[in-house]
Structures are given as structure tokens and as C-alpha cells.
Amino acid sequence: MPDIDLKKYPTATGVYLMYSDEGTVLYVGKAKNLRSRLRSYFSAVGDGRAQIPLLMQKVARIETIVTDTEKEALLLENTLIKQYRPRYNVELRDDKTYVSVRIDLREEFPALQVVRQVKRDGALYFGPYSSAGAIRDTLKEIYRIFPLRHAPIERCRKRGRPCLFHQIGQCSAPCHGLISAADYRRLVDGVVALLSGREADVTRMLWQQMEQASAELRFEDAARLRNQIRAIEKSVEQQKVTDHAGGDQDVIGLHRDGGEVELALLFVRKGKLIGRRTYALEWRLDLAELVSGFLREFYGREVLIPDQILLPLPLEDAGLLSDWLSDLRGKKVRLLCPQRGEKLRLCKLAERNAGESFRQRGGQRAARRQLLEELQQKFHLPHWPRRIECFDISNVQGQQSVGSMAVLCDGEAARAEYRRFQIRTVVGADDYASLAEVLRRRLQRGIEEELLPEMILIDGGKGQLAVVTEVLRGLGLQERIGCVGIAKSRVVANVRGHAVERSEERFFLPGRKNPVTLRSGSAALFLLERLRDEAHRFAITYHRTLRNKATLRSSLEDIPGVGPGRRKALLRHFGSLKKIREATLDELKQMPGLPAKVAEEIHRTLQH
Numbered sequence: 001m002p003d004i005d006l007k008k009y010p011t012a013t014g015v016y017l018m019y020s021d022e023g024t025v026l027y028v029g030k031a032k033n034l035r036s037r038l039r040s041y042f043s044a045v046g047d048g049r050a051q052i053p054l055l056m057q058k059v060a061r062i063e064t065i066v067t068d069t070e071k072e073a074l075l076l077e078n079t080l081i082k083q084y085r086p087r088y089n090v091e092l093r094d095d096k097t098y099v100s101v102r103i104d105l106r107e108e109f110p111a112l113q114v115v116r117q118v119k120r121d122g123a124l125y126f127g128p129y130s131s132a133g134a135i136r137d138t139l140k141e142i143y144r145i146f147p148l149r150h151a152p153i154e155r156c157r158k159r160g161r162p163c164l165f166h167q168i169g170q171c172s173a174p175c176h177g178l179i180s181a182a183d184y185r186r187l188v189d190g191v192v193a194l195l196s197g198r199e200a201d202v203t204r205m206l207w208q209q210m211e212q213a214s215a216e217l218r219f220e221d222a223a224r225l226r227n228q229i230r231a232i233e234k235s236v237e238q239q240k241v242t243d244h245a246g247g248d249q250d251v252i253g254l255h256r257d258g259g260e261v262e263l264a265l266l267f268v269r270k271g272k273l274i275g276r277r278t279y280a281l282e283w284r285l286d287l288a289e290l291v292s293g294f295l296r297e298f299y300g301r302e303v304l305i306p307d308q309i310l311l312p313l314p315l316e317d318a319g320l321l322s323d324w325l326s327d328l329r330g331k332k333v334r335l336l337c338p339q340r341g342e343k344l345r346l347c348k349l350a351e352r353n354a355g356e357s358f359r360q361r362g363g364q365r366a367a368r369r370q371l372l373e374e375l376q377q378k379f380h381l382p383h384w385p386r387r388i389e390c391f392d393i394s395n396v397q398g399q400q401s402v403g404s405m406a407v408l409c410d411g412e413a414a415r416a417e418y419r420r421f422q423i424r425t426v427v428g429a430d431d432y433a434s435l436a437e438v439l440r441r442r443l444q445r446g447i448e449e450e451l452l453p454e455m456i457l458i459d460g461g462k463g464q465l466a467v468v469t470e471v472l473r474g475l476g477l478q479e480r481i482g483c484v485g486i487a488k489s490r491v492v493a494n495v496r497g498h499a500v501e502r503s504e505e506r507f508f509l510p511g512r513k514n515p516v517t518l519r520s521g522s523a524a525l526f527l528l529e530r531l532r533d534e535a536h537r538f539a540i541t542y543h544r545t546l547r548n549k550a551t552l553r554s555s556l557e558d559i560p561g562v563g564p565g566r567r568k569a570l571l572r573h574f575g576s577l578k579k580i581r582e583a584t585l586d587e588l589k590q591m592p593g594l595p596a597k598v599a600e601e602i603h604r605t606l607q608h
Contacts, residue, residue, distance in 0.1 A: 090293035098128030253350025368411030404539035
């Protein structure tokens, strides 16, 4: 235990940070009474958490920040956790958000959008949905029933005729005046009711319209409405899990096994279970603190926040979290720990899901461990390769050189750990020097943050591997980190010179002349090939981004009178660089805020 004088700490509300000997932040927490909270860590019986001694053995000093209110402490704690990413706080490795469906009813002709970010912009959002592909398939069915527009209306109006979607009956073509605003609004009402789970209301409305069309002898319209009713009955899943009175709910379930916790999050919308998400977390502290940290981490991003969040256990700061979530949502959010009835059944269902997910991951974990042990043995690595990093360099004729780092943690892609590097010190197309720069920057920071890989995979052969070896030696890491070079398979001619054959992927090791090969089709080979391809994709994507920015800058910002702000305004007004080039002088002069002389200069420059 560290020798810390608890009397010097205040009794006020605030945030505390626990530091290691190296100055790394190990844990960030908040407390209503800082001194009392810290004293619980050092008491003879501890604070009831069996793993606290493991944390306290690494704590060298503690700093506190006093706040006026508990809500301020909560917000500051969130900010510091994002800044320092402490090892002992909750970290959701997979930061991918689910997709939602957006529709803005304030528009004259609203359209459906599949989005990943939920913003407080006055629009309606539905979801979240676990699969972008699945929701797009659902929207295809919705478009057959309610043919809303697909593309921005201004773009469609520039076309000489309605789009292909109109021709196949999946767009009502409001851009060309083929449907009135009132009739289009009825389609929108049907879509909103359908996405809200009110299928019975939609079906009843369509039945009434079908009977009216039939009575007026409009049999084609009646047949179309009949087909819409059948499509709804066929495509809508009638899985009821609770009553409608509860509103939208997220339900949390936990399964703990030693230091591993599986957390399941069920999404219930209008009485239907529409999705599930699970997280495998390493956690040594109490479960209440895990759930509290998870709520702040998950809902602190741009996601849909429901009316109620059902919890598996009571939280000391439930009221504070409820106020924070309500502020984020703009409406009241309730945190409940049910003791009986339908809501308790949902919590038990989430707990069963967490347990089942943990068992499934158990089999996967065993397979991944066996795979990583195979890599350690095959490549003679000094340590079991729990974290593997792969680096790649991308440039075109020495321009816009960038580096990328893709990461595997426990055999799974850790996309939140991916990094990209803009080359700073190398001029021209020198991949070896660029690679050395990227590796030094990454490993020097890793030494400071105590986060280093057990294995580095480099896309290339002996030359690239020599660069990695030299950098590791220079930093004194050659005995700690193993390195492997992966060279793409070669294409060779057969003895007759007609057909061609592909050799296996080759892996080069330091100090070994001949390459190592892995069995064709093996899981280990597939894992490393996928990691190499991810690093290459990540590098190419970043390179293209920088190249596109440079192209825009050279085309627009080199024009006198056009700076970064005016360039953005031009692109926002016209939509693309191509359309700016195609614009007439009169169209440029009509742009709000663009002086006539600048318009003339843009037109003269881009036309030549």
C-alpha cells in the first residue's frame, strides 16, 4: 500500500485520480465526500471489493479536483476518463454504434436515412438496429409499401425525368410533382406508424383505403393496397416481449466469472425486442461501479437514449445518472432496478443472454488462445502475442506519405486501437525511412503509456524486417517484442512457362535466412492475412483523404480571395468541385457572400 496521508484530502465533492510510479493514471473516480471515499480504499477490511488491493499496490499518489456539485463531478470524471483512458476504468473496446433510421417531419417531403449518429436536431429517430444490411432490407420492403423519395429532392429536380426507383414503384416522385404534399404526408404517417411498431394502425388505415377504392371501382388501386397489407403482414415480426405501457427500454444483464464480466444490453422498442449487444469486459472491482461506468461510456456517445433503463442491481448514483441522461435526451429518463413483474422478467432475460454469450465466447477464447500459442511457437516469439500490431506505408511517387497501424487484441480486431501517421521527417518515396519514423513514434509513446505489443507484423520482406529490428534494438525492446515480416505470395511460371502458380505467403523472422510458411487455409494464416489487409486498407484510406484535401486546396485555395472558410462555403453551396467548375459566371455571382471579383477569378481560373 502507498504511504498516503488521507487527512490532506478535502471532504468536498469532486474527482480523484490514482497515479502509478511512472505517472500513468490508473483510475479515475468521483465522490460526494472525497476524503471518506479514499479512506475506504485504505481501511483494514477494504471497501468490500476483493480486488482493491491489486489496484492499491500500484498506486503511488492520488490527486483530487474539487467541484461544486455532483453533476459537475460526473461530467469531469467522464472528461478525464476519455482523456487518460485509465486501465482500471470501464473501456468498451468496440466503439461501433448501431444504426438508426432518421426522418425529419419538418421537411415538405421527408425522406428516410440510415445513420449511425443520433443528434438532437428535431428529427425522429428509430432503432437502434444491429445490422445496417438488415435494416436496409427492411426499408426496401417499406419503400414498396410507402414509396417515399430516396435522394435529395434538389438533385432529383435537376433530372429531366423521375428516377429509376419511381419506374419500379418504390418512389412517388414528389420532385416532379407526381404526388401532392398531402398525399405524400399520408405515406409518411404510414412509415412512422410502421417503424413505431403500430402495424395494426397501418393495416387498419390501408384496409379503409382499399374498401373505399373498391367502392369507387378503382380496382387497380384496391389491388395495390391489398398487396401492401399482405407485405406488412409478411415482413413484420410479431415478437411481443412486454406491454406497450413501458415505452422504449434498454435492459442490462450481467454474468461474472472471476475477473471476466459479460454484459448484455437488450433494446426493447414499443413492446418488441429489436436487438441485442454484448460486451466482454475485464473487471476487478464491484459490479455496481461497472454498470455505472458502462452507462456513462455507452450513452455518452451519440446513441438513442430510451425512456427507461432497467438495471440488474441498484446504483448509488442512479439519481445523478438519471438527471445526466435526461439532460442529454431532452426528456425524462428513468433508471429502474425492478423487483417483480414484467420488468424483472426482462432483466432475467438479459442475464440469460449475458451468460449464453459468455459460454459462446468461452469456446472462441479457447480457439483463439490455441491459435496465438501456435503463432508464438511458430515464430519463436518471446511472449504470448496477446496484442499484435501491423504497420503499412502508403504514398504515390513520394507524395502524401502516411503510415497505418492495425491491431489485434486476443485474436480480435481492436478498431478503436487503430492509428494513422502522417510522415513528418521523410522527403520523397522512402518507405524504409517512413516505416522507421512511424515505429519510433509508436513505440516511444508505448513506452511512456506502458502499452506495447507482444508482436509486430510488418507488410514486407527482409528489408522492412531489418528496419523493425533496428528500431527495436535502438529502443532496447528486442527481447520484449517479437517481429515478423509477411511477404505477399509470389506468382511463378511452371516448367513449361505457360500456366502460373501462386506460392504460399512467406513470413520472415530476424536472424533466419529461409522464410516460414503456415499451412494453407489455416486459421493462423487467415488471421495474419486479414490483419495485413486491414493495415493496408487503413493506410490507403488515409492517403486518399489527404490527397483529396490537397487537390481541393490546390484547385481552390490557390485562387486569390479563396481561403479555407470560403472553400467550404463554395463546396457547401455547389456540392462538389466538379459542379464549381461547371458553374457559369452568373451562378457564381449569385452565391451569397461571394464578391463579384472573386467569382470572376474563380471562373477564370477553373475554366483554364
